[in-house]
Amino acid sequence: MRKAVRVGKVIIGGGSPVSIQSMTNTPTVDVEKTVQQIVELQMAGCEIVRLAIPDFESAKALKQIKEKVSIPLVADIHFDHRLAIESIKNGADKIRINPGNIGAKWKVQEVARVASEYKVPIRVGSNSGSIPKEFEKYERSVALAEAALREVRYLEEVGFENIVVSAKSTDVLETIKANEYIASKVDYPIHLGVTEAGTYEMAVIKSSIALGYLLLKGIGDTIRVSIAGDPVKEVVVAKKLLIALGLRKGGQVIACPTCARAEIDVEEIAKKIEPLVEKTNLTVAVMGCVVNGIGEGKHADIGVAGTKSGVVIFRKGEILKTVSHTDLEKELMELLNSVMNEKT
Ligand code: SF4
Numbered sequence: 001m002r003k004a005v006r007v008g009k010v011i012i013g014g015g016s017p018v019s020i021q022s023m024t025n026t027p028t029v030d031v032e033k034t035v036q037q038i039v040e041l042q043m044a045g046c047e048i049v050r051l052a053i054p055d056f057e058s059a060k061a062l063k064q065i066k067e068k069v070s071i072p073l074v075a076d077i078h079f080d081h082r083l084a085i086e087s088i089k090n091g092a093d094k095i096r097i098n099p100g101n102i103g104a105k106w107k108v109q110e111v112a113r114v115a116s117e118y119k120v121p122i123r124v125g126s127n128s129g130s131i132p133k134e135f136e137k138y139e140r141s142v143a144l145a146e147a148a149l150r151e152v153r154y155l156e157e158v159g160f161e162n163i164v165v166s167a168k169s170t171d172v173l174e175t176i177k178a179n180e181y182i183a184s185k186v187d188y189p190i191h192l193g194v195t196e197a198g199t200y201e202m203a204v205i206k207s208s209i210a211l212g213y214l215l216l217k218g219i220g221d222t223i224r225v226s227i228a229g230d231p232v233k234e235v236v237v238a239k240k241l242l243i244a245l246g247l248r249k250g251g252q253v254i255a256c257p258t259c260a261r262a263e264i265d266v267e268e269i270a271k272k273i274e275p276l277v278e279k280t281n282l283t284v285a286v287m288g289c290v291v292n293g294i295g296e297g298k299h300a301d302i303g304v305a306g307t308k309s310g311v312v313i314f315r316k317g318e319i320l321k322t323v324s325h326t327d328l329e330k331e332l333m334e335l336l337n338s339v340m341n342e343k344t
Helices: 031-044 056-068 081-089 105-118 140-157 172-185 200-216 231-244 266-277 328-343
Strands: 004-007 010-013 019-023 048-052 073-077 094-097 122-127 163-168 222-224 252-255 283-287 302-306 311-315 318-323
Touching: 019 231, 031 048, 031 056, 031 231, 048 056, 056 073, 056 081, 073 081, 081 094, 081 105, 094 105, 105 122, 105 140, 122 140, 140 163, 140 172, 163 172, 172 200, 200 231, 222 231, 231 252, 252 266, 266 283, 266 328, 302 328, 311 328, 318 328
Parallel strands: 019 048, 019 222, 048 073, 073 094, 094 122, 122 163, 252 283, 283 302
Antiparallel strands: 004 010, 302 311, 311 318
């Protein structure tokens, strides 16, 4: 089992559930906007939020932000180690430093001394876009991993072991290989992510393959799905990814792809009920017809299947009733609520 690292109220590693992270994209100095986005992220299911700290004003803003939110905050530091120290003093629950640009060993160790005093963990996070030159002789995934591991050794030299490690590439296979390499060398918890994964669809595909593969192999203690745009989407995808992998409980809608036999608008119904189902631990099947629908949806807690004259509602494969298309939504919501009440 990997070591456990405490980030505010969240434990990373040590057998704890895989936690979900995201990052704000508001200017950190704009306290009001940043707090608003953090609250949105938290409501979507985010458990740890990272903020960019590009200057001392941002490090100072961290203090005001921290007073207004209840979620652990991570200060993301590049280039200037003094920003890491300032962020720790202003209440950061964790620091992320990039081995590719933080500079000399003494700077890293200086950050470690302050982090140690404040009991704040450090994530050493290497990125494929900023691998230090001296590692270029290695194959890229090894270079990415070794860049992070060198920084880990710098921290260990001063007795600092409150460490999380990450190695992120824009490339799926590089991300996988780099993290397998790190997992074989150290037992610190691992933060997983594909960096600069792209816009929505490609980002979801790349993250699902890399993170899914690694998590199924037992590698990874906290994740960030990186998507260009609204970070709330990152959290929604991360949650669904963990549910799909069976690493987290949660409601889900299964829906047939439809074909010429479909008697109902499967997509419309599925999308309508999804927000409610996601608040439960139920699986709800929406199937276009009764020909295959009831059989294929029998593992679901609740299911619906279209017929020529109406919609059949079934539970664990047993038909409960047939309702008209117009009554479907109301009937389904009533059944969902009553099944939820039974289970609580
Ligand atoms: Fe087609 Fe019916 Fe299967 Fe949906 S459940 S794909 S409509 S056969």
